[in-house]
Amino acid sequence: MTEPNETRDDRAERAFREGLRHHADEPDFEPLTLPTAARGRPRLPRWLPVAAAVVLLAGVAIPLAIGQFSGGGSQTSAVPAGARAPEREPGDAASGPPTVAARAGWRWESYRVLSYQVPDRWGYAYAPRADWCADRAKPPSEPFVALATELLPIRTIGCPGDLPASYLQTFVSVRSVTDPDRGWKLPAGWKSTASKEVDGYVVEVVHTDAYATVADQIVASVRPIGEIDPNGCPARSTLAVATTAPDAAAARRVTLCQYDLRTMPAQLVASKRVSGDDAATVVRAVSTAPIGSGPDDASCTSPGDTAALVRRWKGDSATDVVVRYSGCRGNGIFGGSADRQLTEWACEVVLQPPLAFTTGHGRAAKLCAPPKEVPGPNPTPSR
Incomplete structure (x- = not known):
């Protein structure tokens, strides 16, 4: 309804505001937040037991069962629908590196030429490799970021290509596009979601359908690392x-x-x-x-x-x-x-x-x- 003495500009502004109020009542409405550079909320290290590593001591391969360093927790609690800068903490302005903010509830990871975000609650562990049958280590109970990509020595052992699903958990890793396959085939019900290539590398999430949305969000966050990574390290x-x-x-x-x-x-x-x-x-x-x-x-x-x-x-x-x-x-x-x-x-x-x-x-x-x-x-x- 047109108000008395209302100009064309007034009517346009009123219609715009009414449209916003109408859509604000919808369940998936979120206000637009522009990305800004901010100092992210730190996360304290929490260590939980998981996988097995192969460590070379004076040239001799010795298997060591090590612990998973984790943020623990579930998928849904760390997956906000929109991106926004985390709040500053007291003292941030005088005690921290300049960073690019991760979305709330997420953190930055970096590898060689790229950086990407993962939910804060994802921990760290060793992903299955071509020598997976040597230890037959059970996977952690929660999704994780794969450790030591390209750096951990792989034993020369002929493991079957069919990795049992019981040895697999949702994880994210960074792979060179020139590397051979991972050494095992995805079990039924599992899939991989990969990012676009950045200087010869891709971020890959191995997951079930339950984590498909999170996988898409992870690969969408991939960016070139630049001179300084989002955590403050020179590339x-x-x-x-x-x-x-x-x-x-x-x-x-x-x-x-x-x-x-x-x-x-x-x-x-x-x-x-x-x-x-x-x-x-x-x-x-x-x-x-x-x-x-x-x-x-x-x-x-x-x-x-x-x-x-x-x-x-x-x-x-x-x-x-x-x-x-x-x-x-x-x-x-x-x-x-x-x-x-x-x-x-x-x-x-x-x-x-x-x-x-x-x-x-x-x-x-x-x-x-x-x-x-x-x-x-x-x-x-x-x-």
């Missing part, structure tokens, strides 16, 4: 730091970055944001280790396959510490106020999934190899 790094920076003992936000040393400069393969007491624990572990370097293995010369970068944030600036653990020589903690020796504690708190230990030599490997069993359902990284 490429020379891993060169000066031993002059203070130890930043008061840092309450840390980014953990893991790099493939077989590429030059080293290429990012995993990243994780850590905050609060857990960040302070990481800082203490790398800044209180004994002065020096090592331990090294004089019987070989390999520089190792991976290394980690610990970024300690103050505002938008970071001081970096390099942790080397996989080589025969050159191991230790470098940066901060002094070079330091590698310790079991430093390995434990730095190599939190998705960072993963895969190869090593001598004493350094013994310090950093994951334990055969993870005590309790939710152990803390502090000692």
Whole structure:
């Protein structure tokens, strides 16, 4: 109905508002939210038992049953229909890296050339590989992000191509488009959803129909990694730091970055944001280790396959510490106020999934190899 003295513009505005009110009553209506750059809400690490890994200690393959580091939980609770920036926490403006916000209830993962989002409640575990029949490890009870893509050695064993469905759980991984198939066929009732290619890689979700919507949302979130990933790690790094920076003992936000040393400069393969007491624990572990370097293995010369970068944030600036653990020589903690020796504690708190230990030599490997069993359902990284 036209109001007295109402102009054409007035009528158009009123019709627009009435249309919004009408659609707001519909069950699937959501207001438009423009994507913005914001600092994401951190998630604390929670560790739950799962799968088996193969770790090379001084060139010998030793199977180790390790734990799944998980956010636990169900599918539906972490799948909001719309994307919006997470809320800031007190102190974010002065204690964290600049990041691109993930949708609420989700987090960023990165691998080499791309980044993508997964529900916060998805944990980490090892996905079945071509040697799946060697351990016949049961899958975790919840969906997960696959660890150590391309980095974990595969045993030369002829496993059947028909993987039983009981050995499978919904998971996401990053695969090179030039890699051979995964080494097993999808069981009946399972399918894969893959993203568009980004510089030779795709994100792939292996899932049942129950997770089809989540799989579509994951692959839709894929983006080129850029120079800095959404968690604050450089996509490429020379891993060169000066031993002059203070130890930043008061840092309450840390980014953990893991790099493939077989590429030059080293290429990012995993990243994780850590905050609060857990960040302070990481800082203490790398800044209180004994002065020096090592331990090294004089019987070989390999520089190792991976290394980690610990970024300690103050505002938008970071001081970096390099942790080397996989080589025969050159191991230790470098940066901060002094070079330091590698310790079991430093390995434990730095190599939190998705960072993963895969190869090593001598004493350094013994310090950093994951334990055969993870005590309790939710152990803390502090000692």
